[in-house]
Amino acid sequence: MKFFEANFDGLVGPTHNYAGLSFGNVASFSNANAVSNPKQAAKQGLAKAKALHDMGFVQGMLAPQERPDIACLRQLGFSGSDANVLQQAAAQAPQILRAVSSASSMWTANAATVSPSADTQDGRVHFTPANLIDKLHRSIEAPVTGRILKATFKNEQYFSHHDALPHHPLLGDEGAANHTRLCHEYGHAGVELFTYGQSSNAQAPRPLKYPARQTLEASQAVARLHGLDEDGVVFIQQNPDVIDQGVFHNDVISVGNRNVLFYHEQAFIDTQAKFAEIQSKFGEQPLHFVKVPSAEVSIDDAVQSYLFNTQLLSIDATSMALIAPTNCQENKAVNAYLEALVEMDNPINKVHFFDVKQSMQNGGGPACLRLRVALTQAELNAVNPHTIMNDALFEKLNAWVDKRYRDRLSDNDLADPQLLIESRTALDELTQIMQLGSVYPFQR
Numbered sequence: 150m151k152f153f154e155a156n157f158d159g160l161v162g163p164t165h166n167y168a169g170l171s172f173g174n175v176a177s178f179s180n181a182n183a184v185s186n187p188k189q190a191a192k193q194g195l196a197k198a199k200a201l202h203d204m205g206f207v208q209g210m211l212a213p214q215e216r217p218d219i220a221c222l223r224q225l226g227f228s229g230s231d232a233n234v235l236q237q238a239a240a241q242a243p244q245i246l247r248a249v250s251s252a253s254s255m256w257t258a259n260a261a262t263v264s265p266s267a268d269t270q271d272g273r274v275h276f277t278p279a280n281l282i283d284k285l286h287r288s289i290e291a292p293v294t295g296r297i298l299k300a301t302f303k304n305e306q307y308f309s310h311h312d313a314l315p316h317h318p319l320l321g322d323e324g325a326a327n328h329t330r331l332c333h334e335y336g337h338a339g340v341e342l343f344t345y346g347q348s349s350n351a352q353a354p355r356p357l358k359y360p361a362r363q364t365l366e367a368s369q370a371v372a373r374l375h376g377l378d379e380d381g382v383v384f385i386q387q388n389p390d391v392i393d394q395g396v397f398h399n400d401v402i403s404v405g406n407r408n409v410l411f412y413h414e415q416a417f418i419d420t421q422a423k424f425a426e427i428q429s430k431f432g433e434q435p436l437h438f439v440k441v442p443s444a445e446v447s448i449d450d451a452v453q454s455y456l457f458n459t460q461l462l463s464i465d466a467t468s469m470a471l472i473a474p475t476n477c478q479e480n481k482a483v484n485a486y487l488e489a490l491v492e493m494d495n496p497i498n499k500v501h502f503f504d505v506k507q508s509m510q511n512g513g514g515p516a517c518l519r520l521r522v523a524l525t526q527a528e529l530n531a532v533n534p535h536t537i538m539n540d541a542l543f544e545k546l547n548a549w550v551d552k553r554y555r556d557r558l559s560d561n562d563l564a565d566p567q568l569l570i571e572s573r574t575a576l577d578e579l580t581q582i583m584q585l586g587s588v589y590p591f592q593r
């Protein structure tokens with residue numbers, strides 16, 4: 150049986166903008182009110198996805214959400230025509246209008262947690278959409294994310310879809326951004342590593358300045374829902390000090406693939422004991438813990454460059470490549486570290502750089518833009534084929550972006566009823582291109 154890891158990238162939506170919505174995410178705050186370029190953002194994302202397809206990886210795309218979310222504004226008491234709803238929201242609650250206009254669903258590492266069939270009790274691939282309750286603009290994603298995932302992985306024999314966890318601070322869940330899977334082969338049972346920022350244990354340390362978005366209780370619930378074996382799961386706490394320095398998700402400070410965990414030495418607490426647990430659950434075969442020391446890359450450099458928000462991809466059985474943002478090349482310490490890394494004695498021996506700056510300015514690097522789904526050949530055959538990247542889909546999506554997206558968006562544009570019409574027109578076409586059915590509220 151053939152198996153591999155597929156990456157499903159989030160297509161950047163037509164309202165991509167910089168609204169400073171994510172307290173604790175340094176880039177989001179520092180670029181608040183900058184003028185965005187949705188067309189360029191979508192094309193940067195598509196170029197990365199196409200390049201990975203061209204390198205021989207299985208690459209899929211996940212559709213964006215309907216924004217501005219008029220249904221949400223109506224739920225909050227704004228009424229009348231859609232244009233009136235937008236106008237009232239802009240006048241009375243501009244911060245809410247910004248939240249319901251965010252294209253944040255592009256960061257599909259936060260769409261869901263995924264457990265491959267080799268790890269689950271019923272032998273199906275399990276998906277739990279993240280509730281993303283820490284931020285208003287993200288907390289409204291889950292229902293449509295669930296529909297898009299069901300339209301993409303549409304086969305009950307192979308795929309099991311759960312609801313997002315209840316919306317309560319004890320159950321804050323940010324999806325795959327805090328989840329890494331280590332394994333010998335993608336198709337063999339692995340160790341799923343769940344990283345959390347806080348728990349209900351009042352004695353445990355927690356960040357003082359910025360929110361810890363993921364809780365232990367949420368991670369445990371997802372592991373239960375997915376039917377994971379205790380021997381295949383490790384829960385590890387993020388170092389609260391690094392959360393307070395801008396590491397709002399664990400994928401800003403570590404990334405794992407197969408038998409490699411690439412991490413910053415300050416990423417976790419209780420590191421030695423937890424790594425021993427990982428090693429014992431992983432088994433005899435070699436596991437590479439590739440530690441980046443603070444002396445070589447500071448937390449600040451890691452957060453600025455997104456060194457760890459890289460995709461670590463297997464080229465063959467023994468070598469891996471890092472897919473990194475160009476920001477890593479521009480950071481002196483990080484660039485020097487990467488030059489040394491590929492010469493070290495570990496499987497990482499190549500780095501490819503991509504310009505995803507439109508997304509980076511909101512704190513989303515290459516790894517944020519993708520949801521990993523390890524699949525067998527039979528499972529891949531059951532995925533909606535119109536979501537899988539190939540030359541034809543790339544051409545279609547690029548042409549669609551060229552035709553439908555603006556190349557400039559600022560705060561004042563969010564209340565423009567024309568933007569809503571343009572977005573809906575674009576998404577209606579997209580559901581036909583990707584054959585998703587009526588996933589959006591305006592289509593139902």
Ligand SMILES: N=C(N)NCCC[C@H](NC(=O)CCC(=O)O)C(=O)O
Pocket residue numbers: 166167168169170171174177178251253256258259287326397398400401511512513514516517
């Ligand atoms: N690390 C991962 N996996 N994802 C990155 C998500 C970035 C996103 N930024 C934003 O939502 C900013 C939106 C704005 O400010 O306009 C967030 O903070 O949730």
